Amino acid sequence: MMNEHRRNRRPSRVPSPGTLRRGTRDAYLDNAATTPVDARVAKAMLPYMTEVYANPSSLHSLGQKSGMAVRQARETIAEILHAHADEIVFTSGGTESDNLAIVGVVQTATPRIRAEFGADAKPHVVTTAIEHHAILEPLLHLQKTGDIELTVVAPQKNGVVKAADVLSAVNERTVLVSVMHANNEIGTIQPIEEIGKGILKIRKNSISRSAQSQSAAHPTSDFRLPTMFPLFHSDACQAAGYLDLNVEKSHVDLMTLNGGKIYGPKGIGMLFVRRGVKLAPQVLGGGQERGVRSGTENVPGIVGFALALELAQQFKDKESKRLTLLRDRLIDGLLRIPKSRLNGDADKRLPNNVNVSFLDIEGEAAMLYLDAKGVYCSTGSACASTALEPSHVIRALGLSYEAAHGSLRFSLGRHTSKADVDKVVKLLPGIVERLRKISPVNLDMSYFD
Amino acid sequence: MPKSQASDVVGKSASNQGGFYSDTVKEHFFHPKNFMEDEAGYEADGTGMVGSPACGDVMRVWIKVDPKTERILECKWKTFGCASAIAATSMMSVMVSENGGMTLDAARELKPQQIMERLGGLPARKIHCSVLGDKALRAAINDYYRKTGQTEKIEIEQGRIVDKVLKITDHDIEEAVLEGADTLEKVQAKTKVGTGDPACIPEVEQLIRFYKEKYCEMQKEDGSQ
Structure with missing residues (x-):
């Protein structure tokens, strides 16, 4: 009994962290959802x-x-x-x-x-x-x-x-x-x-x-x-x-x-x-x-x-400066995609937040294509919510449902590098283009008014 | 408002363990089959479109039909929607055109549940994303009959049963919304939908939004809003 117990040390219902570890080149851009725990914090907690x-x-x-x-x-x-x-x-x-x-x-x-x-x-x-x-x-x-x-x-x-x-x-x-x-x-x-x-x-x-x-x-x-x-x-x-x-x-x-x-x-x-x-x-x-x-x-x-x-x-000012540069680099890159729009003020904005809408595509589809390439972000689309309603925040901006369905949020963090941002800027135009090819919808920019 | 669990998978099969989407859904989402690449250069025998971008799902279907056997030779499509919507339309196009093609009569009977089963199941709150493809297909079949002068064969949609227990159709939901019921509670007060078959509630909520959008937009055009 004892030996058997030892062999099965890990409770079977808890997934091994090894299977959850992301690839080293993955870009985690969902820090507004939650952040990883700082190693110093984890270390300080353990004795308690x-x-x-x-x-x-x-x-x-x-x-x-x-x-x-x-x-x-x-x-x-x-x-x-x-x-x-x-x-x-x-x-x-x-x-x-x-x-x-x-x-x-x-x-x-x-x-x-x-x-x-x-x-x-x-x-x-x-x-x-x-x-x-x-x-x-x-x-x-x-x-x-x-x-x-x-x-x-x-x-x-x-x-x-x-x-x-x-x-x-x-x-x-x-x-x-x-x-x-x-x-x-x-x-x-x-x-x-x-x-x-x-x-x-x-x-x-x-x-x-x-x-x-x-x-x-x-x-x-x-x-x-x-x-x-x-x-x-x-x-x-x-x-x-x-x-x-x-x-x-x-x-x-x-x-x-x-x-x-x-x-x-x-x-x-x-x-x-x-x-x-x-x-x-x-x-x-x-x-x-x-x-x-x-x-x-x-x-x-x-x-x-x-x-x-x-x-x-302690590091908020330094980190804000660093991330503001990365944020604006990402925004500039994404707004080069046709029929796109930045949601929310460009200046009165957290240094780590990028939220962009694309017409004619649905956010969850774009998010999953990015996921397959190791980029983790989130969407305001109805399909991604349990309530089947597109984001109340995007709609509160006075935007149409159409624009809310096609929104993506990238939230940068302490581990975000220029390479992560450039990866998104490189990948997303092709993904949006592909999804637009599959889409029967061809809306004009007035849906962003 | 009752919210369904993301882990509730309907039409569950062995391939749908662990992940949110089955491997088959992922395959059809990442590598869609038969999607329309060159609309301008395509001569379809019939075409149909359903949905609205405001609701988050639009599907368009083009079919080529063998006039002798009335079997579907080709089924091309375009979809605006999430992964389930894209995968469901892709799978539908495979199902109606494989093995020499379905007869139009058989294709007309194709149910969203059959598509879902072939996909290895869909998360419960994603089912509504798969129910538009077959509607677009039936619209394309009607279009074919119209073009070939077989108007007697055109079938007007009788409404699709949403609540299996109470036999409530999407038309019943539409009626309720038209009468001013704009929330699930109000639609339930009129129709009792979902009380015997709670699994249909996410779809009912989607339908309420769909019809609300449809009629709100008409109001906007009237200038009444």
Whole structure:
């Protein structure tokens, strides 16, 4: 028995990494989906699985060692964000952080909105049409169940939301404004600081208004303290490798980050929760994370995430410069293909994002031809989604379904070289030409208007 | 909205283990058979086209027919669509023209399920991509009958059964959309589609979009939107 067990050491259902290893000349251009884990991060995590494995809540010395690692990680992250350590709430990832921010605020705010505006009053939330599904789905669900009123602000044609459009959607019942820092599909960078400042101003005016009307309504209120609404949330998962995450500058009250986009582990994320913001917890249990998010801390994940964020922020300027050159080289190369278009603004754009539409072909077909040549990218085509709908982001740009079906996203990363970019520029014209030969469709450029 | 699992493979066979697409699908996708290379220089006996680029699938079929035996001598095609759509049209062209060619009567009976089986199965949410090829073929056959003056043989599409349990056809879905049902829930409220045969739901969702696009575009032309 023992011998047999040894011979079959690897559990049969886990694929051997050897069969998954990609070829050395392959180009992984799907870093916005997820990144490989940095070797330094993996190395830092390992002892917290095999040696310092105790529960941070345990009072014995091994437990305290785990607890110390979590505390250190929290402090590292707080320093990067210009925040306090007690403002960091660890979660299982970006999706959970977004859900916690939304549902947590709405549930806390509902009684206050009812007290002020009547029993039938609903909290109002403002978001944008290009948010990640982790924002849009919970909001649409809350709207469907009648728990909130929702305003979805459309971006401009370049995929950038106007701060004024977001701010003018705010009304006296608005409890939350959620705008992503940078878009995951088209890489457009949103005016977070401008929106953050605008929201502070709205709060300030609302205080002086209520002070005038009912003298002692908010006697000690300070608009900088998020003791009143609207609160400002931003999903910064895609921004973390390239942009400044200083919460004092952006004036966010809540901010989502995760490990899987910044060369850290998957299954770990965090929500920045500004002091004074009260969130209704969504996971109840042992009261970890100051009661906001119960569950034993993912110690190796937390250690890995903190180091990954530190490295990503340390090298963000250098890496941004390097990737911007590669990005523009790829964009220039791809736009030489006839009937093509860059989706999203050329300048207000993450250094690692390229998103191009081609008429008359379907994105999944092009993606699979590239895959066969060792180039990994993604598409906004309906056929590639489980919902059978083409990308909501591309359509929010005002583009036709036709243009959305033919979109490809290349997201560069730390391991992307000039050779990778040149490989795509060399391969894709032939693939597009071949698919157009097979296609009975011959649309004109007006489909890009 | 119920979302199907990518791993649900319909018409599964031994060749479709592990990967998203079977080896046969990949072969026909990467090396399509019989696709139309020179449209201008081709004299077809019949041609048909279905789908819309807004919906993500368009298929055009050209056939050459032996007038004596009424067997399909050649079947050429062009497809705008994903890997399953391209592979399904390619496989269909092989099936109707191999072994001396199918008779028009037999070709008219060709079902998407038969194409899918020969492909070694398709992921459940990709089935809708394979159902347009045979429609384009039937349109081409009708065109042949029209051109040869055999108008009595032209068969108007009776509607294709989508929900096998409730025998609901694509025409029923079209009717529901025309009556204003623009979501799966609303179409289900009218037709109960998918309640007995949940496997058809991804296809129903695709059909709803297809008809929505079709009639939305008409509205746009009217200037009402």
